Structure formats: C-alpha cells, structure tokens
Amino acid sequence: MIAPEFWSIPASNLTPTELAEKSAALKQRLLDISSRFSDVRFATSLAAEDMVITDALVKAHAKMKLFTLATGRLHQETEDMVKTTEDRYDVVIEKAYPNEDDVQAFIDQYGMNGFYDGEESKNACCGARKIKPLNTALLGANAWITGQRREQSTTRTELNLEELDDVRGIAKFNPLFDWTEADIWAYIQQEKVPIHPLHLKGYPSIGCDPCTRQVKKGEDIRAGRWWWLQSDSKECGLHINK
C-alpha cells in the first residue's frame, strides 16, 4: 500500500473514444517513423512512458530495435522489468553497458557514490554510465525514439515530435511529446501494459537506484530525481541535442 502522502497513479478524464484516437495516432507515428528510416532504435527505461511506446510499437508492427541503458546502478525491479517485457511482447531488449574503465575512472576520482557531491560529479557519472553507452548503442542508427513528454519538466516544454539530434547526427523522435501523465496511465490500464513495481510505491519517474526517490503528493513529478541538485539540473544529459 502506498502511504497517501506520496504520488500515485493519476485518474484520466479521457473518454474511450479519445483514448482510442490517441492510441491510434501513436501507432501511426511509430509506423511512419519505421517506414521512413531503415534503422530505428528505441531507448527504453522500462518506466511508464516507455512501456506505452513498447506496447504500441509491437501492436503496430513498427520495426525498431529496443535497448536499455544497463548502468550498473539500476533497481532490481528495473532489471526484472526487462525480462517481464521481453516475455510479454516477444521482443529482445539489448543492454548497453558502460565501459568498465570509464566507471573505474569515475570511482577513482569521485568515489562510488561521488555523484552526491554536486552537479559536476553527477554529470561525470551519468557521462560514464549513460551517455557514452547511449552513444555506442546508437552507432549505425539513423533515428531513435524516446518517451519524453512536454509536460514532464521545464526543460521539455518546447519538445516536438521530430528533432535533429545534432550530437549524433541522426533524427530523434518523441512520439509522446503531447501526451499528459493521465493519458499515459489511461493507455496502460486500457491495454493492461506491465507496470514497473516502483510506480505503485510513489515513484512517478524512475532512474538509477541511488538517484531516484519517492515523490510527495503535489510535488513535481521529477522531484525524486537527483533531489540534492537544483531543479534545472534534473536531466542526465541524454537529451541534449546540440
């Protein structure tokens, strides 16, 4: 049971027709992307938005390769969701691991949990465990997909469906850019999509274990990510396009 003071899954006021239209539009977006590009890759965190995309792309028969950033600091529940998702959808989710030397260099300089020291060390850890593995996982791709939404944070309000990822020189798509949090959960409940167990324990957003905590009712949904940093630092750098 969730203590009432924590975030909980929101109710939706979408009608069944509105939800069906949104779901159909999402599937069409994914199909359009997979028909335009020969090698599309989808980075899934196994959290709610990415589970919606997984469900939709499988049902739409959109051709994409799935991968997840196996940072070495994930919750066990996230590790377990990989297998749950593979079994449910008959897909393979490749794991993008960090380079051991990069991780060791971080630990030598900052300590295992040195990311708590401030933004610089947090960025160094995310660089080694997330960004470099992401760059490697996207080598050879000509487009990639994310589960970002405009509503999620102040840094995402300008998000569009299609962007140019200048850093990697490929197209980047945010097919849920205009979905609300309630839309996501309406889809999950309608389609009986597997739910990451931490969403049932007050976590609206899920990243690495030591850098994610529960969110109090009424707090920003990303308040539980890197909570020791200022609010404009609630990103890991994965979505910097320039």
Ligand code: SF4
């Ligand atoms: S989220 Fe935390 S543990 Fe994970 S890579 Fe970033 S700083 Fe490191």
